[in-house]
Amino acid sequence: MFSEEKLESLVDRFEMLESRMASGAEADTYVELSREYSELQPLIASIRAYRAARAELEDIDAMLADRSTDKELREIAEAERPELMERIEELAQAIRIGLLPTDVADEKSAIVEVRAGTGGQEAALFAGDLFRMYQRLAEKHGWKVxxxxxxxxxxxxxKEIIASFAGRGVFARLKFESGVHRVQRVPATESGGRIHTSAATVAVLPEVEQFDFEIPDTDIRIDTMRASGAGGQHVNTTDSAVRITHLPTGIVVTSSEKSQHQNRARAMQVLRARLYEAEREKRDAARAAARKGQVGSGDRSERIRTYNFPQGRVTDHRINLTLYKLDEILAGEALDEIIDALITEHQAALLAEQDG
Structure with a gap:
């Protein structure tokens, strides 16, 4: 459970932020204050509602304990009490969840990497389906891709696609998508109607700004290459493709758009995200083990979710959730149902750890 002292300190902090924002803080300070204020706001609303409901319960109990309370009022109080008890428990649960330790990366944007795994051309087509699913989810939430x-x-x-999904809290909603996604369907090229199984891997990394995670120039080697188009033809006559190697880790990132300057910026963006994620994993060994098991090698047997086209179903194997809404999920409409269930399961596990 939680202590009243803890709740009181949070309310005091919230009211202090409110006061400082109202007193005309400087622009930079105001941005920081308002960020913390908006993060605390839902929790403070639950705390205030919880306290109001507890006070109401005390009034009802006092009324029921008073022998002079007339019969009609007593009946009303007795009828209201169970509903009020249920509301208090709901609010207490909301507070417990609000007090859970948060992942510092949750509020960040995300870099999403989708790669074809087992299954050749069919795996590449499925990787395209997955990326479009995330694009449609982004449209629904107003994220920029x-x-x-x-x-x-x-x-x-x-074969591979890497994209930035920009918006507040994107990483919190997409981080459980990391892992191997398996598809079972009859390919368009299959004349015998046989179901084929293919796989694609998804990695979701928190996007970090340069000031969040600086990479010394001495730690990287930048090579420029001539970008090639279809059939080996040069896209242009300049050396525009960029390959950046992070020397301490051996991580290599490439980008081959038309602008060399843009390529360098994009490659550094992906490199920062990968290094930041590696640092987070070092700090949390348990999480590192979980992610390694999720992302795997792209093999069919290592899966977190299966998309079965003949049966029109999607199964998330981590929480044993099956939805017969394959089209709606791939359209980005019903994917939130799976994400919400994964978040709820994660919160339940954290609460169980705390209570234990």
Whole structure:
């Protein structure tokens, strides 16, 4: 449970932020204050509602304990009490969840990497389906999507695509998408009607600004290459493609758009995200093990979710959730149902750890 002292200190902090914002703080300070204020706001609303409901319960109990309370008032109080008790428990649960330790990266934008795994051309087509699913989810939430690099499949889809999904709290909603996604369907090229199984991997990384995570120039080697188009033809006559190698870790990132300056910026953006995520994993060994198991190698057997086209179902194997809404999920409309269930399960696990 939680202590009244803890709740009181949070309310005091919230009221102090309110006061400082109202007193005309400087622009930079105001931005910081308002960010913390908006993060605390839902929790403070739950605390105030919880306290009001507790006070109401005390009034009802006092009325029921008073022998002079007339019969009609007593009946009303007795009828209201169970409903009020239920509301108090709901608010207490909301407070417990609000007090859970948060991932510092949750409020950040995200870099989403989708790669074709087992299954050849069909895997590349499925990687394309997954990326479009995330694009549609982004449209629904008002996030901005920018493709940073893409390698198209021979028959469509993507061998690999990396994109920035910008918006507040994107990482919190997408981080559980990391892992191997498996598809079962009859490919368009399959004349015998046989169901094929393919896979694609998804990695979701928190996007970080340069001031969040600086990379010394001495730690990187930048190589420029001539960008090639279809059939080996040069896209242009300048050396525009950029490959950045992070020397301490050996991580290599490439970008091959038309502008060399833009390529360098995009490659650094992806490199920062990968290094930041690696640092977060070092600090949390348990999380590192979980992510390694989720992302895997792209093999069919290592899966977090299966998309079964013949049966029109999607199953998330981590929480044993099956929804017969395959089209709505791939359209980005019903994906939130799975994400919400994963977040709820994660919160329940954290609460169980605290209570234990």
């Amino acid at each position: 920018e493709v940073l690099s893409a390698s198209e499949g021979e028959a469509g889809g993507y």
